[in-house]
Amino acid sequence: MLVIGIMIGIPMALVLARWANPAIELRARLAEAGGWTPADLTADVGQPLTLHLTSDDVMHGFAIGQSDAPALDVPPGTMVETTLTFERPGKYTFYCTRWCGLGHWRMRGTIEVSGPTSEPVMEPQPLYVALGINVDADHKIGDAPSQRPSAERGRALGIDLPEEYLSMDYYRAHSPVDLRDSLRANGLSDGDAWDVVAFVWRSNTTSEALAEGQRLYAANCAACHGEGGAGDGVAANALANNQHDAAMQFGQHTQRPADFTDLQSMLGASPALLQGKIIRGGMGTGMPYWGPIFTEPQSWAVADYLWTFVFQYQEAQ
Numbered sequence: 111m112l113v114i115g116i117m118i119g120i121p122m123a124l125v126l127a128r129w130a131n132p133a134i135e136l137r138a139r140l141a142e143a144g145g146w147t148p149a150d151l152t153a154d155v156g157q158p159l160t161l162h163l164t165s166d167d168v169m170h171g172f173a174i175g176q177s178d179a180p181a182l183d184v185p186p187g188t189m190v191e192t193t194l195t196f197e198r199p200g201k202y203t204f205y206c207t208r209w210c211g212l213g214h215w216r217m218r219g220t221i222e223v224s225g226p227t228s229e230p231v232m233e234p235q236p237l238y239v240a241l242g243i244n245v246d247a248d249h250k251i252g253d254a255p256s257q258r259p260s261a262e263r264g265r266a267l268g269i270d271l272p273e274e275y276l277s278m279d280y281y282r283a284h285s286p287v288d289l290r291d292s293l294r295a296n297g298l299s300d301g302d303a304w305d306v307v308a309f310v311w312r313s314n315t316t317s318e319a320l321a322e323g324q325r326l327y328a329a330n331c332a333a334c335h336g337e338g339g340a341g342d343g344v345a346a347n348a349l350a351n352n353q354h355d356a357a358m359q360f361g362q363h364t365q366r367p368a369d370f371t372d373l374q375s376m377l378g379a380s381p382a383l384l385q386g387k388i389i390r391g392g393m394g395t396g397m398p399y400w401g402p403i404f405t406e407p408q409s410w411a412v413a414d415y416l417w418t419f420v421f422q423y424q425e426a427q
């Protein structure tokens with residue numbers, strides 16, 4: 111009896127465990143062919159969720175937003191198994207990490223994780239919302255300098271700056287032109303004022319954040335905004351001519367990607383505005399939203415990195 115019990119019981123237990131938590135087959139296809147199927151998954155806190163990932167066309171990638179877990183490659187024709195366990199309830203976004211064409215950015219899905227204590231986690235308000243910044247408003251200035259301001263020249267001026275301009279809170283909430291105007295009112299020449307602005311901007315980030323920002327930019331932004339930030343990535347013309355797949359599928363009017371080397375435009379934008387546009391996206395312009403993909407420090411790191419196209423810093427020239 112005992113032997114029979116073990117012989118039947120163990121396989122039964124295994125079958126039951128598999129049955130209670132069956133692996134979910136998650137198929138990847140180009141966004142225009144349907145993206146992820148299924149795109150909406152559910153899980154329970156603490157319960158393993160096993161996924162069998164396969165691609166029906168080209169190489170895709172799989173990662174969960176706002177997590178440190180490394181991305182998985184999902185090659186066509188093979189099955190990749192992964193098991194996820196979530197510690198906190200909430201809505202997680204999974205996304206493709208491999209450039210698979212113009213619709214790549216739309217290859218996203220969600221995992222709704224419910225838990226025993228389902229009190230919603232209070233998300234802090236993004237800074238651009240708290241400051242009432244309209245991230246879609248034009249912010250060009252009329253009198254941009256003819257060359258890129260230099261943090262090194264600004265530092266070398268050795269100016270004793272009033273304390274209020276040196277805090278992170280000031281930096282994130284103000285545009286370079288705001289600080290330029292304050293410095294001019296304090297008697298600095300225009301050229302010196304811009305260099306001091308570059309120095310203050312550089313003082314509010316770190317080499318580590320800039321390196322992280324550069325990595326995120328190359329992986330996620332360069333295809334549209336270009337390696338050098340000039341708005342001339344491989345997808346730029348399709349966006350400008352409204353041939354982007356978002357335009358064709360949803361009748362949206364996409365635009366040319368922003369040019370981060372355009373001093374007139376960038377010097378009128380605050381870090382909060384840039385980070386706000388990054389997390390919220392463009393709402394139909396073709397600029398994707400990255401809020402569910404990046405952690406908060408990552409979204410600031412990539413915003414900090416955008417200033418390397420505007421100012422001459424020591425690194426990342």
Ligand code: HEC
Pocket residue numbers: 215245326327330331332333334335345349364365366367368375376379383384385387388391392393395396397398400412413
């Ligand atoms: C699929 C193409 C595409 C990708 C990928 C993309 N962008 Fe954009 N982005 C755009 C377009 C188009 C605009 C202009 C329209 C708008 O502002 O909504 C834009 C605008 C912006 C702006 C607003 C600039 C300003 O002066 O107002 C910021 C900031 C920005 N993008 C940052 C990023 C970052 C950072 C990434 C990568 C994490 C990224 N974008 C990825 C297409 C893209």
Ligand SMILES: [Cu+2]
Pocket residue numbers: 139140169170171206207208209210214217
């Ligand atoms: Cu893909």
